Amino acid sequence: MAWAEKFKLNKQLIKTVTELGFTQPKEIQQKALNRIIGGQDVIGIGPEGCGKTTLLVLATLNRFKHSADGVPKALILAPDQEKVFELLAQFDRINRNKTIRIVSLHAGTTTEQQMDDLAEGSDIVVATPDRARAIYLKLGLNLNKVDFFAVDDAQLIVKKGLQLPVVELANSIGKAQRLVFTEVMHAKLEKMIAPFMQLPATVEVEEMPDTQLPVHQQMLYHVPNFGTKLNLLNLFLYDEELFTKTVVFTNTRLTAETVYKSLQNRLRKAVTLINPLSFEYNKVNDINEFKTDSSLRVLIIANEGTEAIDITGIPFIIHLDLPAEKEVYIQHIQNHAANAEDETLALTFATDLELDQVRRIEHATGQKMQKADLPDELVIEKDRKQKEEEKEQAKAKKHTKPDPNQYVPGEAFHEKKPENSKTYNYSSGTKAKMNMKKKHG
Known part of the structure; x- marks a missing residue:
C-alpha cells in the first residue's frame, strides 16, 4: 500500500488508485503531492506522461472529504477543449464520490447551456481560460467560494495567447491554493504566473527513457x-x-x-x-x-x-x-x-x-x-510589442523640448x-x- 504509506489521501482515493493499477506513485507525485495536501502553492514541471494530470486530479478530489454542496470550490484551467476532455476522463476514472458535480466550460457547447449547467450546481469547474472568463463576466460563474485554483499545461496556454484571462480569473479569486503544471518553464510563462503565485514550491522532474535513439x-x-x-x-x-x-x-x-x-x-x-x-x-x-x-x-x-x-x-x-x-x-x-x-x-x-x-x-x-x-x-531583435512601445515613446519625445544643459555622449566605437x-x-x-x-x- 505505497499510496497509504506515503500520502495523506482519503481512504477511498487510496482504494481507487490501487484498483486502477497505480501500484507506485510517479516521481512528480512523490515530490509534490504531500506539499499540495499540506496547502502549499506548487509549480510542477515535467515531461508529457510523467503523471502531472493524475497528480492534479488526486489533489483536487482529496479536498472533498464528504458530500459536496454544489458551489464551485475548485477551478481548473486547461488550454483547449481536448485538454479539458482529458481532465474530465481522468476525473471520471478516479472519482468515486458521486455527490461531487463537475462542470466543464469550453467552445464545444453554447455559453447559455454551460451557464445553465453551473446554475444547477457545481463543485469542480474544468474550463478553458477564455470561456471561463466570458461566463464569469456574464455573472454565470461564481468564484466567491473557490479555494483551489490550478492551471494545467500552462506552456500551451501561453502558446495560445490566453495569459490575460488566466491572470484575470486568478486575481478574481480570493484566498486560495494555487497550482501550475507545465512541461517547461520560460520567461513568458513566468510573466503570466507572477501576479498570482506567491512564493510557490517548484518541483521539477526529468524522467528520460532508458533507451536512446542513434542521432547526430x-x-x-x-x-x-x-x-x-x-x-x-x-x-x-x-x-x-x-x-x-x-x-x-x-x-x-x-x-x-x-x-x-x-x-x-x-x-x-x-x-x-x-x-x-x-x-x-x-x-x-x-x-x-x-x-x-x-x-x-x-x-x-x-x-x-x-x-x-x-x-x-x-x-x-x-x-x-x-x-x-x-x-x-x-x-x-x-x-x-x-x-x-x-x-x-x-x-x-x-x-x-x-x-x-x-x-x-x-x-x-x-x-x-x-x-x-x-x-x-x-x-x-526586439519583440514587436517592445518596438511599438519605443515608437510611442519616440513620438512623445518629439513633443518634449530638449534640455540644453543635458550632455549627450557620442559613439566612441562601432560594432x-x-x-x-x-x-x-x-x-x-x-x-x-x-x-x-x-x-x-
Missing part, C-alpha cells in the same frame, strides 16, 4: 524571437570556410522563401531551395543535386509537402523551426551510420514557445540537446561586422570537430 550530435540555441533566429543563421552561414554544406529546415515554404531572401543578399547563388513557391528563386530538384554541386552551400527545405530527405553526409543540419510532429524532426537527425565516425552536427534554434517541443524531442530520443551560448556579436567575427562560443573540442568538416566543401 545536437546543439540548442535558445533565442527570443524569429528575427533573432534569422540574425543567428546569417551570422553562422556568412562563415563559408566552416559552413561548407548546410541544410536549413523551416515549417512552411513561405518561411523558407523569407530565409532565402535574407541569405541571398550575401550568399547569392550559393543558397537554393527545394520546391519553392515562386519560379524566380534558385532551386534544385532534389537533395542529391545539392550534394553534388560544389557551388551550392545552403539548401532550404520546407517540411510541408516534402517527402523524406536523405541528408547523409551533410556537415550541418539547422532547424530554424521545430516541426509540430516530433517524428519529422527525429527523421532529420537520426544517424543511420552510427558505427561510422559521425561528422554531422544538428543545430536547433528555439524560442520560449518551442521549448516544450524541444523537451518532447529529448524524451523521444532519450538524449538532451547540448545548450549553446549565443555568440557575443549576435544582434538580438564589428558579422563576417569579421567568428567567435561562436564553442568549446575547443567542438571547434576542432567542426573544422574537420571543411573538407566537405
Whole structure:
C-alpha cells in the first residue's frame, strides 16, 4: 500500500488508485503531492506522461472529504477543449464520490447551456481560460467560494495567447491554493504566473527513457524571437570556410522563401531551395543535386509537402523551426551510420514557445540537446510589442523640448561586422570537430 504509506489521501482515493493499477506513485507525485495536501502553492514541471494530470486530479478530489454542496470550490484551467476532455476522463476514472458535480466550460457547447449547467450546481469547474472568463463576466460563474485554483499545461496556454484571462480569473479569486503544471518553464510563462503565485514550491522532474535513439550530435540555441533566429543563421552561414554544406529546415515554404531572401543578399547563388513557391528563386530538384554541386552551400527545405530527405553526409543540419510532429524532426537527425565516425552536427534554434517541443524531442530520443551560448556579436531583435512601445515613446519625445544643459555622449566605437567575427562560443573540442568538416566543401 505505497499510496497509504506515503500520502495523506482519503481512504477511498487510496482504494481507487490501487484498483486502477497505480501500484507506485510517479516521481512528480512523490515530490509534490504531500506539499499540495499540506496547502502549499506548487509549480510542477515535467515531461508529457510523467503523471502531472493524475497528480492534479488526486489533489483536487482529496479536498472533498464528504458530500459536496454544489458551489464551485475548485477551478481548473486547461488550454483547449481536448485538454479539458482529458481532465474530465481522468476525473471520471478516479472519482468515486458521486455527490461531487463537475462542470466543464469550453467552445464545444453554447455559453447559455454551460451557464445553465453551473446554475444547477457545481463543485469542480474544468474550463478553458477564455470561456471561463466570458461566463464569469456574464455573472454565470461564481468564484466567491473557490479555494483551489490550478492551471494545467500552462506552456500551451501561453502558446495560445490566453495569459490575460488566466491572470484575470486568478486575481478574481480570493484566498486560495494555487497550482501550475507545465512541461517547461520560460520567461513568458513566468510573466503570466507572477501576479498570482506567491512564493510557490517548484518541483521539477526529468524522467528520460532508458533507451536512446542513434542521432547526430545536437546543439540548442535558445533565442527570443524569429528575427533573432534569422540574425543567428546569417551570422553562422556568412562563415563559408566552416559552413561548407548546410541544410536549413523551416515549417512552411513561405518561411523558407523569407530565409532565402535574407541569405541571398550575401550568399547569392550559393543558397537554393527545394520546391519553392515562386519560379524566380534558385532551386534544385532534389537533395542529391545539392550534394553534388560544389557551388551550392545552403539548401532550404520546407517540411510541408516534402517527402523524406536523405541528408547523409551533410556537415550541418539547422532547424530554424521545430516541426509540430516530433517524428519529422527525429527523421532529420537520426544517424543511420552510427558505427561510422559521425561528422554531422544538428543545430536547433528555439524560442520560449518551442521549448516544450524541444523537451518532447529529448524524451523521444532519450538524449538532451547540448545548450549553446549565443555568440557575443549576435544582434538580438526586439519583440514587436517592445518596438511599438519605443515608437510611442519616440513620438512623445518629439513633443518634449530638449534640455540644453543635458550632455549627450557620442559613439566612441562601432560594432564589428558579422563576417569579421567568428567567435561562436564553442568549446575547443567542438571547434576542432567542426573544422574537420571543411573538407566537405
